[in-house]
Amino acid sequence: xxxxKQATATGADTRLQSHRHLSDRAIQNIFIxxxxxxxxxxxxxxxFYSLYLGFTDYSAIARQAPVWVGFENxxxxxxxxxxxxxxxxxxxxxxxxxxxxTLLGFGLAMLVREKFKGxxxxxTLILVPMMISPVVVGLFWKLMYNPTFGYFNYLxxxxxxxxxxxxxxxxxxxxxxxGLALWAVVIVDVWMWxxxxxxxxxxxxxAIPEYLYEAAVxxxxxxxxxFWRITLxxxxxxxxxxxxxxxxxxxxxxxxxxxxxxxxxxxxTELIAVxxxxxxxxGQWRTGRSSALAYIILIIIIAVSNLYIKYLNQMRGEG
Amino acid sequence: xxxxxxxxxxxxFGDLQAVKPMDLTIHDGEFVVLLGPSGCxxxxxxxxxxxxxxxxxxxxxxxxxxxxxLHPSERDIAxxxxxxxxxxxxxxRQNIAFPLQAQGESHEAIExxxxxxxxxxxxxxxxxxxxxxxxxxxxxxxxxxxALVRRPAAFLMDEPLGALDADFRETMRxxxxxxxxxxxxxxxxxxxxxxxxxxxxxxxxVMSEAEIQQVGTPAEVYHKPANLFVARFIGSPGMNLVRxxxxxxxVHMPGADNHYSVPPDWRRVLDETFGGEGxxxxxxxxxxxxxxxxxxxxxxxxxSDLHGAYTMLHVNMNEHDIIHIRSDRLVLHPIGTPxxxxxxxxxxxxxxPRTEKAISRExxx
Ligand SMILES: Nc1ncnc2c1ncn2[C@@H]1O[C@H](COP(=O)(O)OP(=O)(O)O)[C@@H](O)[C@H]1O
Ligand SMILES: [Mg+2]
Numbered sequence: 001x002x003x004x005k006q007a008t009a010t011g012a013d014t015r016l017q018s019h020r021h022l023s024d025r026a027i028q029n030i031f032i033x034x035x036x037x038x039x040x041x042x043x044x045x046x047x048f049y050s051l052y053l054g055f056t057d058y059s060a061i062a063r064q065a066p067v068w069v070g071f072e073n074x075x076x077x078x079x080x081x082x083x084x085x086x087x088x089x090x091x092x093x094x095x096x097x098x099x100x101x102t103l104l105g106f107g108l109a110m111l112v113r114e115k116f117k118g119x120x121x122x123x124t125l126i127l128v129p130m131m132i133s134p135v136v137v138g139l140f141w142k143l144m145y146n147p148t149f150g151y152f153n154y155l156x157x158x159x160x161x162x163x164x165x166x167x168x169x170x171x172x173x174x175x176x177x178x179g180l181a182l183w184a185v186v187i188v189d190v191w192m193w194x195x196x197x198x199x200x201x202x203x204x205x206x207a208i209p210e211y212l213y214e215a216a217v218x219x220x221x222x223x224x225x226x227f228w229r230i231t232l233x234x235x236x237x238x239x240x241x242x243x244x245x246x247x248x249x250x251x252x253x254x255x256x257x258x259x260x261x262x263x264x265x266x267x268x269t270e271l272i273a274v275x276x277x278x279x280x281x282x283g284q285w286r287t288g289r290s291s292a293l294a295y296i297i298l299i300i301i302i303a304v305s306n307l308y309i310k311y312l313n314q315m316r317g318e319g
Numbered sequence: 320x321x322x323x324x325x326x327x328x329x330x331x332f333g334d335l336q337a338v339k340p341m342d343l344t345i346h347d348g349e350f351v352v353l354l355g356p357s358g359c360x361x362x363x364x365x366x367x368x369x370x371x372x373x374x375x376x377x378x379x380x381x382x383x384x385x386x387x388x389l390h391p392s393e394r395d396i397a398x399x400x401x402x403x404x405x406x407x408x409x410x411x412r413q414n415i416a417f418p419l420q421a422q423g424e425s426h427e428a429i430e431x432x433x434x435x436x437x438x439x440x441x442x443x444x445x446x447x448x449x450x451x452x453x454x455x456x457x458x459x460x461x462x463x464x465x466a467l468v469r470r471p472a473a474f475l476m477d478e479p480l481g482a483l484d485a486d487f488r489e490t491m492r493x494x495x496x497x498x499x500x501x502x503x504x505x506x507x508x509x510x511x512x513x514x515x516x517x518x519x520x521x522x523x524x525v526m527s528e529a530e531i532q533q534v535g536t537p538a539e540v541y542h543k544p545a546n547l548f549v550a551r552f553i554g555s556p557g558m559n560l561v562r563x564x565x566x567x568x569x570v571h572m573p574g575a576d577n578h579y580s581v582p583p584d585w586r587r588v589l590d591e592t593f594g595g596e597g598x599x600x601x602x603x604x605x606x607x608x609x610x611x612x613x614x615x616x617x618x619x620x621x622x623s624d625l626h627g628a629y630t631m632l633h634v635n636m637n638e639h640d641i642i643h644i645r646s647d648r649l650v651l652h653p654i655g656t657p658x659x660x661x662x663x664x665x666x667x668x669x670x671x672p673r674t675e676k677a678i679s680r681e682x683x684x
Binding site (some may be wrong): 018211212214215216217218219220221222225229233234 | 369372390391392396397399400402405406407408409417418420421422428465469
């Protein structure tokens, strides 16, 4: 018996020894450096290089080195009323889209929280839109919205293409309805991302201990009162995180809109990120100016996020 | 203030009978303690009274009104939960005000009432804190305040001191008792701690195995346990229970000449019960044994613990029975020495081993 033990012990020893020429530190380096190099090459360097480009006059397709122009790009962007228009469009889009997602996501979470037969399957089905690639979603909804054969109008009860709304064209019965296309994009974004809000809210709801509701029932609180005084405050932190994520995403919204409208008709759905893409690549190739614009968008997003985070921390601090 | 009446109330969880059909009347202003080991159905009983749990049979009356199928909020009963169940995201003040706000009372009325309760419980310094920051005792005070604030008809408390440190329990026990005296509200209090039950109750309901074993004042359940379970469960240590053979007014216990002469007033009852002779269990509290050299019963000191005011002797009567005797702390009984004692005839009890029930001295039993 003891000989067996000895044999396994020596076996383990030799195995250990065969690795011993690699110190812990060496192993750490093997794992860390490749990651670090990738990060620097593809994240850190572009980040700082684009910041530098923001202060230059430069086009990626011109055979010319960047020319330092100071704050000129920033000044010209901030004075460009057209761009402010796009910012405003983005703002409207973000408010409508995030607002509706929050309401719908919350409502869905409240529904799905009730355990009923098939609630698991329904939860999974609700999550499907979120898992589809935005470009695919865009193309798919383009078909849905098609005024002649699209399914969406049919579902709404319009059977005559002549009197039905042309969502992506912002027209209805031959009349121009400005804003319709933006709403069409909002609807798709809500369709796609309400499940995300639902998921976060649901995990918040499930974390509320049952005894709080028992205590509330004993305290003779109505369902309505329980919702406002217990459910909502208890899920508020997670709800706020969901809103924060969605707000950031809304400001960066690009692929969905690009796939559906390309910013049109006219500039009705020209979100700032779409315009950024246009300036940076499509025919214009204004690399310097678009880098500056990218940084301005980044600063706005950071500012908005900070507001949320401050509010969130305030809520946490009280809790 | 309210009278609570349970008629054949029972609860099943699937195949599990958590509470067997139970009859119980709790009078107006009474402090009743449900006492029993863990899992015997105390919490379930309390939750059925509150309406948090529906009954699977029977009727619950509150002041004569049938509330069996009413929602908890329609019963006007407050519940103090075992682990407080305070609202973590609200301050202490908001927690206490919650029941009043839920009823839509005016701001001034709420303020006034909260201040009253806060003063009663002396928690004014905690008002702006959140429950998470409070000690267990303070959380319990807040939970009590939240229960009191609405002036409910009755209070239900589920092991309210169970989550507190031992040395703090006594303080809170006194506090709850004082509140009861001040408010004089009908209270049903659940505990598994018999010391707590004895100290607080007007009446104790001893439960075991989903059934009521006995209902009585602390003195009654202590001195006149209805059955062997109550005799063992109440008191620390519980009642001494020695089995013997009864014949002709004498109980013959195992062990050298332990022949116990039954007090004359018990003789006829035992004769009747056993039809002359039979197996019987003699029960007596540790303080009912009187140590004396002339004692008719004998044993050997097995161990003794000093309790300050008295000494608890553990005495080996025979190979089965170690009994406990409360003796004078000044008389020494070294381990292994023989000891003789008598049983105070007023305090002796008899149990029928066939039914495990106490034999009653009352005629016709
Ligand atoms: N919701 C429930 N579902 C199933 N069984 C339960 C439930 N609540 C309590 N029980 C069972 O009922 C019995 C009595 O429980 P309980 O009333 O909590 O006892 P106690 O409060 O006296 O410790 C236990 O066996 C317990 O496991
Ligand atoms: Mg319990």
